[in-house]
Amino acid sequence: MFVLGVNDGTLAAEQDIKQLFERYRSGQCSAEEIVRLYDHFGIDANRAVLEERIADALANTDEAPRALVYRAQQVADRVGARLRERVVANPNPPGPRPRSLRWLPYAAAAMLAVAIGWWAIGQRLAHDGQETVPTLAGAVDIAPGANRATLTLADGRSVDLSEAQAGIIIGSDDITYQDGVSLGLSTVGAGGGTAMEELVLTTPNGGTYQITLPDGSRVWLNAASTLKYPSRFSADERVVFLEGEAFFSVTRQPSAGGSMPFRVVTDGQTIEVLGTEFNVSAYADEVETKTTLAEGSVQIVNQRSGTVNRIAPGQQAVTREGHTDIRHVDVAQYTAWKSGRFHFNRTPFGDMIGQVARWYDVEVVYRGAVPKETFTGKMGRDLSLMEMLGLMDISDAAIRLEGRTLVVQ
Amino acid sequence: MQIPEQPDKTLLMRLQEGEARAFATVYELYKQPMALRLLQLVRNEAYAEELLQDVFMKVWETRALINPDLSFKAYLYRIATNMAFNFMQRASKEREIMERIIQSSTELYEHVEAELLNKENEQLIARILDGLPTQCRSVFTAVKLDGFSHKEAAERFGISTHTVNNHVQKASKYLKTYLTSPGGLPFLLALYLFS
Numbered sequence: 122m123f124v125l126g127v128n129d130g131t132l133a134a135e136q137d138i139k140q141l142f143e144r145y146r147s148g149q150c151s152a153e154e155i156v157r158l159y160d161h162f163g164i165d166a167n168r169a170v171l172e173e174r175i176a177d178a179l180a181n182t183d184e185a186p187r188a189l190v191y192r193a194q195q196v197a198d199r200v201g202a203r204l205r206e207r208v209v210a211n212p213n214p215p216g217p218r219p220r221s222l223r224w225l226p227y228a229a230a231a232m233l234a235v236a237i238g239w240w241a242i243g244q245r246l247a248h249d250g251q252e253t254v255p256t257l258a259g260a261v262d263i264a265p266g267a268n269r270a271t272l273t274l275a276d277g278r279s280v281d282l283s284e285a286q287a288g289i290i291i292g293s294d295d296i297t298y299q300d301g302v303s304l305g306l307s308t309v310g311a312g313g314g315t316a317m318e319e320l321v322l323t324t325p326n327g328g329t330y331q332i333t334l335p336d337g338s339r340v341w342l343n344a345a346s347t348l349k350y351p352s353r354f355s356a357d358e359r360v361v362f363l364e365g366e367a368f369f370s371v372t373r374q375p376s377a378g379g380s381m382p383f384r385v386v387t388d389g390q391t392i393e394v395l396g397t398e399f400n401v402s403a404y405a406d407e408v409e410t411k412t413t414l415a416e417g418s419v420q421i422v423n424q425r426s427g428t429v430n431r432i433a434p435g436q437q438a439v440t441r442e443g444h445t446d447i448r449h450v451d452v453a454q455y456t457a458w459k460s461g462r463f464h465f466n467r468t469p470f471g472d473m474i475g476q477v478a479r480w481y482d483v484e485v486v487y488r489g490a491v492p493k494e495t496f497t498g499k500m501g502r503d504l505s506l507m508e509m510l511g512l513m514d515i516s517d518a519a520i521r522l523e524g525r526t527l528v529v530q
Numbered sequence: 531m532q533i534p535e536q537p538d539k540t541l542l543m544r545l546q547e548g549e550a551r552a553f554a555t556v557y558e559l560y561k562q563p564m565a566l567r568l569l570q571l572v573r574n575e576a577y578a579e580e581l582l583q584d585v586f587m588k589v590w591e592t593r594a595l596i597n598p599d600l601s602f603k604a605y606l607y608r609i610a611t612n613m614a615f616n617f618m619q620r621a622s623k624e625r626e627i628m629e630r631i632i633q634s635s636t637e638l639y640e641h642v643e644a645e646l647l648n649k650e651n652e653q654l655i656a657r658i659l660d661g662l663p664t665q666c667r668s669v670f671t672a673v674k675l676d677g678f679s680h681k682e683a684a685e686r687f688g689i690s691t692h693t694v695n696n697h698v699q700k701a702s703k704y705l706k707t708y709l710t711s712p713g714g715l716p717f718l719l720a721l722y723l724f725s
Binding site: 145146148150152155156159160161162163168171172175176178179180181182183184185186187188189190191192193194195196197199200201203204205207208448449466467495497498 | 532533550553554557561562563564565566567568569570571573575578579582583586587590607610611612614615618619621622623628631632635636638639642643646653656657660664665668687708709710711712713714715
């Protein structure tokens with residue numbers, strides 16, 4: 122057990138301990154050296170030196186290898202779970218007199234941050250308007266967007282669509298909500314009969330709506346978007362105009378020459394398909410137009426240069442001025458909005474906050490540079506603004522809400 | 531990594547009175563630095579867990595002795611130092627413990643990479659590999675997290691298996707370097723799925 126000459130509490134032993142301890146802590150000791158270090162613990166005279174080393178090692182604040190940090194996180198989580206069990210099972214063990222029996226479940230606070238997150242979700246309010254609502258903390262919060270849109274008819278009449286409904290159906294002689302209830306518009310204005318009239322569906326900031334076109338194709342319109350479409354499609358092609366963002370589920374229409382094309386015209390791209398599902402993001406205040414393909418095949422025409430690209434499922438065509446780039450993407454990230462979710466995957470701060478601003482109808486003001494962080498994660502679009510931001514780990518940027526303005530510092 | 535100097539006085543008073551929620555908050559404050567240093571000290575995950583639990587159980591059991599006006603950090607670290615010393619002294623006398631420590635001392639970082647490469651850590655991996663080119667990252671994820679063979683990945687991304695190989699190797703090396711270099715881990719967004 123004893124190594125000759127060094128285990129006697131002398132200066133030599135002290136030096137040996139100090140030197141071995143450093144190497145041991147960084148994992149550089151051989152098996153023999155580890156045994157030698159531990160042998161020092163058998164000598165009472167070494168106690169003070171060893172305790173000092175241990176105290177130093179515990180109070181150390183140097184950065185450790187990340188693999189060790191990761192391991193430590195797991196250790197801390199497992200111990201946290203066990204402490205919770207033990208403290209809940211036995212809140213007041215015999216011991217020095219606890220002065221009070223005041224008791225709250227440990228479980229509720231086990232992970233404070235997470236608990237607050239869940240609290241936020243549990244507190245989801247029944248938002249039916251976009252008024253600001255006071256939170257428990259007294260601060261002002263902003264409700265999420267909802268089913269909101271305006272339908273404008275060819276004769277200039279406009280109808281605010283019901284927030285209780287999710288979409289409308291353009292039938293051959295009537296326009297109804299998805300549950301079949303008529304909007305009660307006169308057949309002429311509603312596009313009935315033989316006339317081909319232009320109808321416009323517009324969502325505000327914080328609004329979304331679905332529409333089923335006369336050919337059965339469905340369109341989900343995201344916030345701050347406009348879709349122009351005819352009350353009836355012509356016999357040889359289907360054309361709609363989009364500004365903003367929409368998800369299209371286009372039905373295949375047999376025609377004399379095979380299938381009838383369906384075109385989505387935006388400022389940056391014309392997207393031509395036969396029958397497929399894809400998402401188009403073409404906001405006027407964003408420099409890029411992006412078409413993301415979920416199924417089938419689409420052809421993208423660059424409006425500036427006229428270049429034509431064809432993309433496959435899982436690909437995205439990004440148009441910026443005369444250039445169109447094709448890239449592989451995670452499609453779910455670009456279509457999550459239509460299922461009521463935010464989905465960020467290494468999303469730059471600006472893109473993330475743009476989506477937030479449109480959905481919560483707030484303005485974003487930068488008091489400094491745009492943060493360089495990217496964001497990854499998913500969350501429901503039915504959270505209030507502060508709940509949503511609370512779940513985001515925005516470390517480099519302090520965000521403050523002033524009225525309907527998000528100030529980023 | 532910073533160690534909090536002194537929790538809020540009312541928090542310590544609540545802990546002293548036996549409020550479990552206050553205890554949980556105190557654990558949250560100190561768990562990460564304490565777990566890390568205990569692990570670095572005893573060089574074994576299971577023993578570090580035991581020690582960490584004993585240290586905080588001791589705090590809970592002796593909570594009535596906490597003086598909210600004195601340094602809590604000093605109190606906590608005194609308990610931890612004593613317990614770590616006692617453990618290491620015991621280890622020096624028990625061959626079985628010694629052998630386990632010798633064994634795990636050199637393996638402490640091993641397997642972390644393999645453990646991390648799991649579908650449930652997708653977000654963490656994504657943030658770690660943020661600095662790599664998109665295709666390199668996507669190919670690595672497809673192979674290591676989604677279980678695509680190199681051939682399948684090659685077809686999926688329209689590249690040669692040779693290129694797949696290069697991407698995987700490059701990302702593996704990047705991940706290894708990242709894990710062995712000092713630093714913190716990226717924080718992740720809370721992950722909530724609504725479907």
